[in-house]
Amino acid sequence: MPSKPAGTLYRGKVGMWSWVLHRITGVAIFFFLLVHVLDTSLVRLSPEAYDAVIATYKTPLIGVAELGLVAAILFHALNGIRVILIDFWGKGAKYQNLMFWIVVVVAFVIFAAFAPRHLMHVFHLG
Amino acid sequence: MSIVIEPPRSSKPKRTNWEKYGWMYMRASGVLLVILIFGHLFTNLWLGEGIKAIDFAFVGGKWSDPFWQVWDLLMLWLALIHGTNGMRTIVNDYAERVAVRKTLTYVLWATCAALIVLGTLVIFTFDPCPANGTIENLPSFCPAK
Numbered sequence: 696m697p698s699k700p701a702g703t704l705y706r707g708k709v710g711m712w713s714w715v716l717h718r719i720t721g722v723a724i725f726f727f728l729l730v731h732v733l734d735t736s737l738v739r740l741s742p743e744a745y746d747a748v749i750a751t752y753k754t755p756l757i758g759v760a761e762l763g764l765v766a767a768i769l770f771h772a773l774n775g776i777r778v779i780l781i782d783f784w785g786k787g788a789k790y791q792n793l794m795f796w797i798v799v800v801v802a803f804v805i806f807a808a809f810a811p812r813h814l815m816h817v818f819h820l821g
Numbered sequence: 822m823s824i825v826i827e828p829p830r831s832s833k834p835k836r837t838n839w840e841k842y843g844w845m846y847m848r849a850s851g852v853l854l855v856i857l858i859f860g861h862l863f864t865n866l867w868l869g870e871g872i873k874a875i876d877f878a879f880v881g882g883k884w885s886d887p888f889w890q891v892w893d894l895l896m897l898w899l900a901l902i903h904g905t906n907g908m909r910t911i912v913n914d915y916a917e918r919v920a921v922r923k924t925l926t927y928v929l930w931a932t933c934a935a936l937i938v939l940g941t942l943v944i945f946t947f948d949p950c951p952a953n954g955t956i957e958n959l960p961s962f963c964p965a966k
């Protein structure tokens with residue numbers, strides 16, 4: 696029986712999970728960006744083509760999925776700043792754990808402000 | 822055969838250390854992208870009617886202003902190169918066979934280049950009042966209105 700590795704600073708902790716999340720959100724945003732450049736390019740074709748495709752962004756299903764995209768961007772952007780601080784700020788490594796939780800809280804606060812307003816627009820309330 | 826990735830921080834590289842510049846680019850572009858993307862989301866999804874208000878006339882209005890043309894141009898180039906280089910890192914981590922890695926890396930950069938060319942052309946050759954537009958879809962400042 697292989698024994699469990701002894702505790703490390705990284706494995707199974709904030710350092711590892713923030714990296715996993717950063718990677719997954721980065722890939723998700725990348726694929727969205729490919730689609731987004733293509734759909735926006737339709738403005739060059741005709742107003743009708745653009746308006747028809749952009750209408751799908753306003754449907755309930757995609758409208759709710761946009762919340763996931765915004766959440767992914769919030770985490771990736773704020774955690775990216777954390778990574779940069781760990782690399783360049785003298786005390787970055789010391790505070791990396793605290794900074795992770797700051798990232799989570801700030802992302803959550805911005806998300807909580809954005810989500811109701813966005814859902815209001817998607818579901819035509821108010 | 823294993824893949825050789827230069828350590829980004831090796832002090833005396835014999836050749837240009839591209840991994841180091843890639844590493845620095847991810848950080849420099851990241852800082853700029855925070856401003857560009859948050860500003861983009863704020864103006865398009867938060868202000869006014871948010872997603873509800875986005876249509877051809879909205880884009881026509883924004884890109885009649887050089888400020889937003891430059892904003893979106895910077896965002897296009899920086900984000901696509903950042904995302905593609907990030908994907909390249911991930912490919913290097915998981916693609917063990919050299920041919921697979923090389924093919925995927927090639928596809929990534931070809932896609933990146935194609936979208937940068939397409940997006941740049943669209944931003945600068947875009948006509949907010951095209952003759953093929955139905956009048957009610959056009960921005961309010963078009964002469965046809």
Ligand code: HEM
Pocket residue numbers: 714717718720721722724725728768771772773774775776778779847848850851852854855858900901903904905906907908910911
């Ligand atoms: C909003 C501002 C952004 C910031 C501050 C940011 C920051 C960063 C940083 C610092 C890294 C390097 C991580 C490392 O070397 O360990 C990174 C990786 C990455 N980013 Fe971003 N980024 C941003 C936006 C984006 C966007 C728009 C995309 C997609 C188009 C993207 C996709 C990726 C990918 C795929 C990686 C590689 C992840 C990995 O190697 O695990 N990022 N980001």
